Amino acid sequence: MTAATEATAVSAPDTVVGRSTVGALARAEIRYTARNPVLWLGVAASGLVAWWLATDGTFTGGKPVTDGYALWEWLVAPLALAAFLVGNWAALRERPSTTAELFTNTPARRWDRTLALLLAAVVPAVLGFLLIAGQWVAVVARGGVELGTGRWTSTFTPTPLELLGAPLGVACAFVSGVALARLVxxxxxxxxxxxxGWMIVWVTFWLWLTAPFGVFAVSRSSLVTAEIGTDPSAAEIARWAAVDPADGFNDQYVGGIRDLGVYGLHLVYVVGLVLVLAGVALARSGRDRRTRPVLLAGLVLVAVAVGVQFLVHEGARAWLGLM
Amino acid sequence: MSSPSTGWPALLAATGPVLPWGAVAAAGGAALAVTALPAVLPPEGDGVVLVLAVLVLASGCAVAGEDPAAREAGVAPVPVRRRLLARLLLVLPVSGAALAGMAGVAALAGTGPGSWLVPLWAAVSAIATAVGVAAQRSTPDVPGPVAAVVVLGGGLVLVATLPASVVGLPPWDSAVERVGWALVASALLLLAATRDPGARR
Structure with missing residues (x-):
């Protein structure tokens, strides 16, 4: 290649490739991601966590309302770390961008390649869905999770909606890996x-059971809890599906109830977060008019989900209170 | 084969500029930030946050294991273990300074560090370094911190999920024994990963 043609190749204006090219790139990225041994190591570790949750009584014997169900999505924590690393690594395969532009065997720009890589988030998401679906089947087969104490006990059977949180969280980890690679x-x-990030978001899960952090959690269960006083009335207790009396850990009664509305808003928030992170990754991959709608859609979803949670869930406004 | 002409000052001076200090700084900064979290977070996690911060800090030590020149240069002009020691002599003081900073931040945040902090840092840093070296030896494309994060993250999950009957077995039912096992395992891994491939077996 002569100096003139090399300069032309580097400074050539961006060309928009067809969807079929991006689709082919996405399929290639999906194949690479699905073959990554680190991802499967994460699946194996998640399987170990699932086995642990299934055998230590987390979802069987009666549990306080703040336990058990809080770990509903926790089994995919190792998969989330693996997904982040795989996404980050894949995005940094082409570190020397000029070389990548010169020698890539496709006319797709960096923006298109980033989009294709982002679409590979479907692989860890599907794996996360399969893991949580297995847990869902096991828990439903056992008749659900019994929470509460004494006469204030209820059995919670997970709903199909609660199968969506784990794959979304894992996809978020993958996309954040790609976004970080485009920043650093x-x-x-x-x-x-x-x-x-993984340790704060996934390992210290209990931090996200309190307000206002719970509103911004990437992973949480559908159960909302609250401290209801040291001597709650019968009417107050009746508002909750399950209640724990005061004990050595908490000098107040704690009530718990499943709130699929709040959980749905949480899912909307995670979808928005994924879109924001994807928008950041795309924005850092070159100029394209399609980046702005992705970013805007993500920001709107995050703002709406967070704002509505604060409005409809009074526990979200109690600083460091249970939620 | 050692090189009598390459003294420690020259070796350290040559090693300093090529170390990936960005990862060490990121690990130290992130560990300090995590240590300060209890100031704003609910108290439930106070006991664990400092442990997590030490894990993050230790993952930065894995850059000492990255020695891209080893594959090409082998043991000449400076043996692999000597180069590793030079890298450790540069990285560990920085990591130790960050650890001291963490202890100060933890004290300010009201989660005063216990006497376990330094042994834990030593044990986890040894594991991270050994993993970094082994990763460099087996798959040169893998940066040390990436391999360390995979192993430390997996270890964290394993420790959290192992039954108490296994965790409490006599050979490792005390902190001293666990630190000892970690150091021994790291030393063995380091010895294996830094052996001279041309030496007689």
């Missing part, structure tokens, strides 16, 4: 930052 071009730094 270092796999080592990406791994460290991802490790911190």
């Amino acid at each position: 071009r270092s796999r080592a730094v990406g791994a460290v930052v991802g490790f911190v």
Whole structure:
């Protein structure tokens, strides 16, 4: 290649490739992602967590309302870390961008390649769905999760809506790995930052059971809880599906009830977060008019989901209170 | 084969600029930030947050295991283990300074660090370094911190899910024994991963 043609190749205006090209790239990325051993290591570790949850009585014997169900999506935590690393790594395959532009065997731009990679989030999402579906079948087959104490006990049978949180959370981890790669071009730094994020979001799950953090959780259950005083009235207790009396850990009664409305808003928030992160990744991959709608849609969903949660769920406004 | 002409000052001076300090700084900064979290988060996680911060800090030490020149240069002009020691001599003081900062931040945040902090940091940093070296040896394309994060994250999940009957077995039912096992395992892995491939077996 002469200097003139090389300069032309580098400075050539962006061309929009057809959807079929992006589709072919996406299929290739999906294949690469599905073959990544780190992802399958995450699946194996998630399977171990699922086995642990199934055998230590988390979803069987009677549990306080703040336990058990809080770990509903926790089995996909290892898969989320693996998904982040795989996404980050895949996005940094083409670190020297000029070389990538010169030698790539497709006319697709960096923006199109990022879009194709983002679509590969479907792989960890499907794996997360299969894991949570297995847990759902096992829990439903056992008749649900019994929460509460004494006469204030209820059995909660997970609903199909609650199968969506885990795959969305894992997809969010993958997309955040890609977005971080477009912000910091270092796999080592990406791994460290991802490790911190994973531990805060997934490992310290109890932080997200309190307000206002619960509104911003990437993973949570549909159960909402609240402290209802040291001597609640019968009417107050009747508002809740399950209640725990005061004990050594809490000097107040704790009520719990499943709120699929709040959980649905949480899912909308996670979808918005995924779109925002995808928008950031695309914005950092070159100029394209299609980036703005993705970012705007994500920001609107996040704002609406967070705002409505604060409006409809009074527990969300109690600083460090249960929610 | 060692090189008598390459002294420690020259080796350290040559090693410093090529170390990926960005990852070490990111790990130290992130660990300090995590340590400060109890100031704003609910108290339930106070006991765990500092442990997680140490894990993050240790993952940065894995850059000491990254030695891209080892594959091409082998043991000449400086043996692999000597180069690793030089990298550790540069990385560990920075990581140790971050640990001291974490102890200060933890004290300010009201979650005063216990006497376990330094042994835990030593054990986890040893594991991270050994994993970084082993990853560099087996798959040169994998940065040390990435391999360390996979192993430390997996270990965290494993420790959390193992039955108490396994965690409490006599060989490792005390903190001292666990640190000892971690150091021994790391040393063995380091010895295996830094052996001279040309040496007689």
